Amino acid sequence: MIDLLDKHKTIAERHARMMTMGVNAVGLTNDKILSPTRAMINGRETILAGTNNYMGITFDVDCIKAGQEAMAEFGTGTTGSRIANGSYALHKELEAELARFLKRKHCIVFTTGYQANLGMMSGLAGPKDTIFLDADSHSSIYDGCTLSGAKLVRFRHNDATDLDKRLTRSEGEEGGRLVVVEGIYSMLGDRAPLADFVAVKKKHGFQLLADEAHSFGVLGPHGRGLADEAGVEDDIDFIVGTFSKSVGAIGGFGAGNHPMFETLRYAMRPYMFTASSSPASIATSLAAIRKLAAEPERRDRLRANSARLFAGFKGLGLDMGCDMVSPVIAVKCADEVSTIGMWNALLEAGVYVNIALPPGTPNKLCLLRCSVSAAHSFDDIDKIIALFGKVVASRAAA
Amino acid sequence: MTASPETIDQICKLLEPFNSTGKALTSDTEISADLNIDSVAVMDFVMEVEDHFDIEIPLNVVSETHSISDLAAVVDARVKKA
Known part of the structure; x- marks a missing residue:
């Protein structure tokens, strides 16, 4: 053996x-x-x-109070997925608040940030599509890409010219193309040159996702992340983020304006087949996001x-x-x-x-x-x- | 699928900077297992191969490629297709 x-x-x-x-x-x-x-x-x-x-x-008195009240009102856990057990009103309230904060039409929350990337990558791209990902992407992006079954092409870190070259090499292939970058890279703290990537997007045509895990709540005049700071939010098709950093709770989200965005709820296995966030976690996230906006x-x-x-x-x-x-x-x-x-x-x-x-x-x-x-x-x-x-x-x- | 000796030779040259073991590289060398190269370094090496031959080698293909001759065969097939 x-x-x-x-x-x-x-x-x-x-x-x-x-x-x-x-x-x-x-x-x-x-x-x-x-x-x-x-x-x-x-x-x-x-x-x-x-x-x-x-x-x-994490020790903000209002956030703690919101978590305690939610636990008392809704219980300790949701005991299942939103597909099977249904959503709690708090999940919907958080999604609406976050969509408002991000100025996006749609938002879907996940149980962790890791699952947000797993869900978004695998919901957006399928086996006939190609994902172009920055070489320094977080493991959750790599794992989500693998889960999608899409063809995966890695481009040199923060190098829009290199992305341009690799897109040119794949010209004429079937399927859609998703490009994935991050707001702040977790290891070195550097930011994606978003304006350069947007220029490449205008040349080649693809859908662009920015993972703002480390930049959400942190960068930009409104705290919406690097796209907010760089003034290119309209050119970013999808945003992913987490509640475990600036929000001080646990969970993640995907957001966008695409008219079919809500359909992703029924196409993302990491959303469908896992228990939804606990009431306390959702309530503290909601309270914290309101604070990010107000303070x-x-x-x-x-x-x-x-x-x-x-x-x-x-x-x-x-x-x-x-x-x-x-x-x-x-x-x-x-x-x-x-x-x-x-x-x-x-x-x-x-x-x-x-x-x-x-x-x-x-x-x-x-x-x-x-x-x-x-x-x-x-x-x-x-x-x-x-x-x-x-x-x-x-x-x-x- | 067999690979041309020229391609194998070129891949060995591109792999040498990633080889810290001092082991001699041959067509049978297992890139990750024999040379103790971690997953990120393997992807970095494949990027050098892509750029040298001006081809695309998706990560899904890399994960099924173990030896230098496996990779050389992929390169030859993709150069021909291009």
């Missing part, structure tokens, strides 16, 4: 190597969450700088904090993931062993960041990835900079 788990032995060895160097960097336990920016980890109060809690909204100062604080951390790291001479200020600020490190060492040293000194290693990163990069929150104080940001100076910059210089 061949043991099915034998194929994962190299993963087990790699993980065991990591464990000899300190705590589990890819399975850390937060013993207590004290606030959007603080947790007790291994008995220490730790600054959280790797949570994607961009708006710092633009959260975005201002996030921008100021991000700029401060970016400038601080630049001052330390750190090699960063991109040259533009973004709430995702990644520091490139030399190799896996030193990255794990520095990650442990940062944690011991009282700051939690994400560790990101190949193949989860582009170009085999080893990263210490920070995500900034509107709830960080300048003092928090300065502490993070000082600790990176002590732990990371000093090693890079050594």
